[in-house]
Amino acid sequence: MAFKLPSVYNRLMVTKLSTKFGEAVKFVSQPIPTLGSSEVLIKNRFVGINASDINYTAARYDPTLKLPFECGFEAVGEVVSTGDKCKRSQIGQAVAYMYPGAFSEYHVVPEAFVMPLPALKSEFLPLIVSGLTAAIALDKVGEIRKGETVLITAAAGGTGQFAVQWAIEKGCHVIGTCSSDKKVQFLKKLGCHRPVNYTKEKLRDVLKSEYPDGVDVVYETVGGDMFDTCVKSLALHGRLCVLGFITGYESASGIAPMHTVGLPALLLKKSASVRGFFLFHYTTHFQEYMARLVQLSVEGKLHSTIDDGSGHSSGPFYGLESIQSAVEYLYTKKSIGKIMVDLTPNASMTSRL
Template sequence: MSGPLLLQLLRRGRAAQRPTGALSGVRSIIDTSYSAHFMDFGRSSIPSVMRKLVVNKLSPDFREAVTAQTVAVPTPGDAELLVRNRFVGVNASDINYSAGRYDPSAKPPFDAGFEGIGEVVGLGLSASSRYTVGDAVAYFGSGAFAEYTVVPAKESVPVPAVRPELLTLLVSGATAYIALKRLGDLAEGETVLVTAAAGGTGQFAVQFAKRAGCHVIGTCSSDEKAGFLKSIGCDRPINYAAEDLAETLRREYPRGVDVVYESVGGSVLQVAVNSLANRGRLIVIGFISGYQTASGIPAFRGATLPAKLLQRSASIRGFFLPHFVGDYREALGSMMQMLAAGKLVCEVDRGDLSQEGRFVGLESVFRAVDYMYAGKNLGKVVVELLPPPVGNKL
């Protein structure tokens, strides 16, 4: 069959197979020219409409900025996948995104959400060389807070199954892995302080620092979280609700800490700076304590900062994951291997202990954001958007 004839058949909405022989084993091509021909791997038709979250107003108040809308299910282009989202991850930065802080030129409306995992239910012709309907994929990109999302095939990550634990690696795990590797300069025997250590990214920073042979301190807000931190290798959990963080660090670590993995900002950042050892490195991966304010930046008394850094030959380094895309594939591959070998804990919080129960359905993303900002989560906050298709074994 000639190439032009094949394309004509596809445009008529008929599925086609590539020729056998030298190309045997190549996956079938699924025509997604028309929504009527979208088929999931359970052979049930894709609906014509879906729900998604859209930023309609720039505001650090997520509920004020974002609304749920019913829209047509999108059609993937030639090199794209249509993913049926099963789980999506909630990040502290979702508020920065809805406030327009990442891209000041962005004007509403635009889609919300950074990361998702689900099944391929439709794809373009070029994308079919690598994927087929029914494949499990994860992705890191905008527009994840939707029942279906179109994702470039080259930016998708094939995964063995649609498990929420794998979702923890896309942003939270990758941030900790790359930041500590590229900016932490960890050496065996050093002391590492991880703030918000029982959260989505903190849990990974604890584990990676411990794998590097470091003594790890982790801050948290409850005895339950302190117990979890001990279970993943944290040498000294500090429950700041029961202990004074600054006093504890001065008393137990008089020479200071070598590396700080910091995501809280404000007064916690102040304590971290004052606790640096000679040649200490402080990595700023966020400052969640200020995200819900108008400026997004918590107050910080930095007038003496240059003198403190100079006196200790210390440094403060900022880390923003999109600036390190060249490290992303290696980081994700390495973490997947650790997880498969049982050497990495990926704690997921699906809201089971929240007042209204587990986070299920698109509307529960709002609850999940509130839950995280209330500091109630233990691990990565994940929302289940859609149940698995009938007969799905993933």
């Protein structure tokens, strides 16, 4: 199979360091690149939006980045060209990848980062960053075990939905926080045992009255007051996994203020721990866990919920030009599941795979 490639393609490039995504990026047209011997050229179809997209445009993860640089972490697409030493990738193959620069019509990716898919379908997109984060963090850092109580913050979000399902699959009792009754219903459909709408109930009070012995594992992505509450609600030998602190990402420092006083003493008296998790420190597990997530999805045991922005004033999200709106939408707290942009221009909803 051969693809007729354009001479140029469009991508988003970061030209200014800022947490304001629209101010940070510009559209750039570039010639189709020449591949290295172990590289793959992928035509992107679906790209995912992540809270950390604005951390990346602010160069918080890698202060050594020189402007301009690429952005976007993940995509599902189709292989259209391969280097002469590529062994696993075939032209026309559906693939997923996690590699900087995904906000682009085409992208060159080292073959080692390419993960095969059974079909070019949007349902596999949330498994990349969100699914891998949930599964690897809960297994390797949270060390969840059957019968434990697990608290998932921002449980109706892109990664939260998988953390809920993964913990349930492991035989845990799952508590999930969210910000609306609509999200409560969504969490119930996922099987979450105790959804908590924190705009109507105080999480601290719910945990104190319903879980007096504390929670064994916390999957924490919010930060600030939420982090404080979670630390104080840990059980004996409890583990709190810090995956981020989204409430602070738009601030100048990028860190949500916390008010936990005497953290060492709080942990000591319960033999508890706070553990950090950064997905790219676990790259050796990507292929294994992605294969497991895809298989569970195909078998109908793991459900990927996608938010294409239909409920947003500028949605649904199609084409590179809608990525800015999609990033802004994430911070409205109105999205459910993984926010996705379909790079097919002017596509209709019925044409989606």
